[in-house]
Each structure stands twice: as structure tokens, then as C-alpha cells.
Amino acid sequence: MVVSSSSGSDDSNSINSNNNNNSNNGWSVAQGLVVKTLVLIGGALLVKKFTKSKTRWDHAHFVSNSLTGEKFTKEQASRDPDNYFNIRMLTCPAAEMVDGSKVLYFEQAFWRTPHRPFRQRFYMVKPCPKELKCDVEVSSYAIRDPEEYKNFCDRPKNQRPQTEEVISDIAEHLTTIHVKRCERGKRCLYEGSTPEGGFPNSWNGATYCTSELSILKNNEVHLWDRGYNDEGNQVWGVKEGPYEFKPAVNSSYDELVSPLTFPLQSMEKRIEGSFVLEE
Numbered sequence: 001m002v003v004s005s006s007s008g009s010d011d012s013n014s015i016n017s018n019n020n021n022n023s024n025n026g027w028s029v030a031q032g033l034v035v036k037t038l039v040l041i042g043g044a045l046l047v048k049k050f051t052k053s054k055t056r057w058d059h060a061h062f063v064s065n066s067l068t069g070e071k072f073t074k075e076q077a078s079r080d081p082d083n084y085f086n087i088r089m090l091t092c093p094a095a096e097m098v099d100g101s102k103v104l105y106f107e108q109a110f111w112r113t114p115h116r117p118f119r120q121r122f123y124m125v126k127p128c129p130k131e132l133k134c135d136v137e138v139s140s141y142a143i144r145d146p147e148e149y150k151n152f153c154d155r156p157k158n159q160r161p162q163t164e165e166v167i168s169d170i171a172e173h174l175t176t177i178h179v180k181r182c183e184r185g186k187r188c189l190y191e192g193s194t195p196e197g198g199f200p201n202s203w204n205g206a207t208y209c210t211s212e213l214s215i216l217k218n219n220e221v222h223l224w225d226r227g228y229n230d231e232g233n234q235v236w237g238v239k240e241g242p243y244e245f246k247p248a249v250n251s252s253y254d255e256l257v258s259p260l261t262f263p264l265q266s267m268e269k270r271i272e273g274s275f276v277l278e279e
Contacts, residue, residue, distance in 0.1 A: 056128070059181070063125055064125040067125070070090050071246055072086060086110070087243065092105055097167070104123040106121045106123050116150075120149060124138075134178035137177070139176040142174060144169040145169060148161065178193070179192030191214040193212045194210050211223070212224040212225075219247050220244065
């Protein structure tokens with residue numbers, strides 16, 4: 001009796017086929033696991049990159065850069081000409097201290113007379129001391145010879161006082177604002193104020209002054225300075241809210257809508273209730 005070998009051959013082929021399928025399936029699974037692992041690792045690295053916590057100096061540099069530039073209160077003055085003027089604020093780097101602190105020159109003037117600033121300061125921007133619950137410290141200082149620094153930012157760099165002279169011209173400390181990142185959901189990016197009790201100030205019957213600072217998107221800056229007497233009554237500074245400084249736009253001065261159409265002498269009288277012209 002002859003036994004056919006076809007059945008054994010089929011069984012063998014079937015077994016080999018199954019083994020190949022299992023091998024292919026196993027390789028596919030392995031490939032899938034490798035790809036998933038790589039995706040997870042890549043994603044984790046990407047998340048780590050974008051969620052890496054900023055250093056104290058990162059915060060200081062951000063605030064310093066946000067304060068820098070030419071900004072106006074044109075929009076606010078157009079909305080509420082009875083309480084706000086169109087003020088030009090101009091700030092630029094002036095020096096860097098040995099510890100890395102940035103020294104900025106700051107001036108404010110009526111937009112029609114930018115060459116005649118009524119307020120001049122040095123700002124020193126650096127990280128907050130570790131023991132304080134804030135990110136950035138913004139201190140303002142008087143300038144030893146303000147006349148020498150008028151329109152500092154508008155001049156070519158070789159016609160400005162240089163680093164050594166700037167540092168030697170940092171005079172009386174005026175205020176310090178402790179700034180921290182804004183909570184999620186708020187309009188601002190950073191905000192802060194002077195400590196409780198403010199800082200000594202004697203202008204227009206004041207005994208102390210307070211300052212508030214907010215940094216918003218697109219380098220918008222809100223500033224609110226006020227002076228108070230011993231009884232706690234406000235004796236200078238705008239009462240309705242902070243001045244809202246927005247970066248300059250490319251438009252002609254003649255096109256700006258501004259409440260500053262009064263004679264200059266009249267403007268200077270009105271400004272006394274909102275700003276400290278001389279301290």
C-alpha cells in the first residue's frame with residue numbers, strides 16, 4: 001500500500017507559514033513598540049523644552065525688554081481727555097552693572113514737546129532677592145545731572161554718557177517695585193507694586209509715594225504713581241487708574257488725536273495734579 005506524502009508536505013508548509021506569520025506579527029509589534037517609545041521620548045523632551053522653568057534672570061531680562069522703547073498714552077488720552085494726557089515715555093539701556101543688573105534711562109514728556117522731558121530717571125532691573133516672594137525688582141533712581149541726559153535715547157550712542165559715567169551719575173534711590181508673574185487668566189504678564197507704606201516723598205505736601213507697574217502683551221506698560229500725606233489723603237497723581245503706555249505706531253504726529261491742544265503753560269498747570277514735575 002502506497003502512502004501519499006502530500007498531507008505531510010501540506011502540514012509542514014502550514015506550520016512554516018504560521019511561523020512566518022507569527023514572526024512577521026512579532027516584528028510588527030516590536031516595530032510599533034519602538035515607534036511608540038520614540039514618540040513618547042520625543043514628546044517628553046519637547047514638553048520639557050517648552051515647559052522648562054525660567055530662571056530669575058530670564059524674568060528680569062523680559063521685564064527690562066518690555067520697559068524699553070518709545071510708548072504713548074494716546075489711546076487713553078483720547079478716551080478720557082479730562083484725566084489723562086498723551087504722554088511720551090522713552091526708555092533705553094544705559095549701562096550694565098557688574099552683577100548683571102540692567103540700568104535703563106527713562107524719561108517722560110508731552111508728545112508735542114519730546115525734547116523737554118518733565119520726568120527723568122534711571123531704572124535698575126534685576127532678579128528679586130531669593131527671600132522675597134517676587135520675580136523681578138525694578139528700582140528707580142534720581143539722576144545726578146538730569147540736564148546732561150535729556151533725550152539720551154534719541155542721541156547716537158557715541159554722543160551719550162558712557163557706562164562709567166552713567167553708573168557714577170546714579171543718585172538718590174526713589175522707589176522699588178517688586179514684580180511677579182501674573183496669575184493665569186489675568187490680562188497682564190507681570191505686575192507689582194512698592195511695599196506697604198511706599199517710599200518717602202515730599203512733593204506737594206506728600207510724605208510718601210506708591211508706584212504700581214504692570215507689563216502686558218506687546219510691550220504695553222501700565223504705570224500708576226501717587227503721593228499721600230500723613231493723613232493718607234492723595235495729594236498728587238491721577239486717581240482714576242494707571243497711565244497706559246502702548247508702543248509707538250508708524251503715524252505722523254499731526255495725525256494723533258490728543259487732548260494736548262492747550263497752551264503749554266496751561267498744560268503744565270494741569271499736569272501738576274497727575275505727575276511729579278520736580279522731586
